[in-house]
Amino acid sequence: MVSRTADRLARTLLRLAAARQPSSLRADLHREWVAELHVLAAEGRPGPLLAYALSLAVSRPAAAEPLAGGTSAAKRVLTHAVLVLLAPAFCYGLAVVSFIGMGVLRDLLFPAFLDHDVVYRLQAPSATVLALSFAVLVGWVSWWLGTQGPLRGVRLVALVVLVLVAATEALVNAVIGTEYGRATAVWLPGLLIAVLVAGRQARRGRPGRGWLLGAAIMAVAVDGAIVAQVAGTHAEDLTWHYAFAPLWLPAALADWSFGLPYPTAAELFVIGDRATGMPQLVLLLSAYAIGYAVGAARPAQAVAPSVAASDPDGSPAEPSGSGSAGTATSA
Template structure:
């Protein structure tokens, strides 16, 4: 039974090679299999046959490597990277709280305005560091094609973020769903386009398209989340008091950057109270977008470049990220 299974694996392996090579290869493999069978090394015989069935067929015979190595490394990188992004957000938040509470609280009157810029800056710095590792992973990716690469990145990201939102609050997940789904969808399309451009050798265009597209995707997600949870003004006024909190939609394109900086950039909208309402609703999602996007872009662009067999694609000198 073991020999029959090994023979079937060898037949499957031989069929993957050009017809001119199949007979010679099959004879060589059968001879090796016969030696192992006579020595009653059944486990090794199966392992030998399975390794041939899983080997690449696009390189020299002496240089073939099992597919399971690259596939395993790719799967590990793409499954663990979203947790790295979440860890970046948590670590940056903890450091920000320590810095603000221990150093700025008693020394400066503007300490409250420093919280979000500090969190954003630390998240961006750690995100770029993760992106540099992701660039190396992308050059060794086992995924083929821009769409597969983009989906391979975003599916684990979606599962992790939805799981975190669900664990925190089911109601919170329902409220955040429109923005979250839009971000996952549009960023997948952006990564697809960036990978396709990089695969054609247009790396600079891939970075420009990726960065701008990622900013638009994150901004749209923030807008949808805020609109879904906070009504537009003006609210009902009774005895000179508004009966519910509102946010004017005129400043919607700035909400992502307002969340990252806690600032209205000198414009009349959003007002300080509107900024407080906006950040209270979407601050976690906005910082997560910032932590995850750099490594996703670095991965797809380097994977696309590697598919052409071109030299290493480095990160841009100053990475703008969403």
């Protein structure tokens, strides 16, 4: 037998897992899971018991009830659609909050530093850190939305996400009058490629690799977007050193050339002026798009890793297991 603490923890995880399932399946699934839990507990295996319960708690829920099943299913789909539709606008709001937080932090640091240049140099890094923190949150929430939503298929998800991001980008640019057309023409196709790659990796059961590849593709795309946005800008005493263009993205995020001779102070000023807030914004939008794609494209987990499917007559099958497990259950 396992300890009472392990048993209670496993049962709590099972209740959490059952709460995430469709209401029509919840009771049957929980009953089957508890039966399997009894088998593992009787064998005195706390490690596999907790691993089993944890896998159910974090696995993807079973297929949701069909829309014809009732009003509650329709409400869930509608709520999901509204959240996905508003998510890109929410990312814009978080980008604005990041820069507001930058200003608040700057005002708080002014009295602490006699050299105000130090405070000014901390502005861009602080906005980037805030945006990165928000991006982690956005990525997790959008991943969860993807696992819960009705959208399936890597290409369909990529198309929907791209249309929503592009429409929001066009609307915001029209309202506030920003001129990021050349940059958008570079990073938006990059976002499509990143979402497709991340989704396909997640579909193959490698969501972590999907995140990494998607992030790497977007880093290249945003760096290219900065180059497209500032290329050809003329200013007094300004010479562009395009050989160092791969450093323009980290330089824009940190407002610093990291001790290297390029980009120069003049180049940094123009990059910051012509691409203000764009890298931080794309960071948030990318977290939303890639997170949703990875969540929606994940292969469906088995409802219970060691529980067989229901019998044709609808009665739940007995938990699968070895002969000793069956003996333990009957005991």
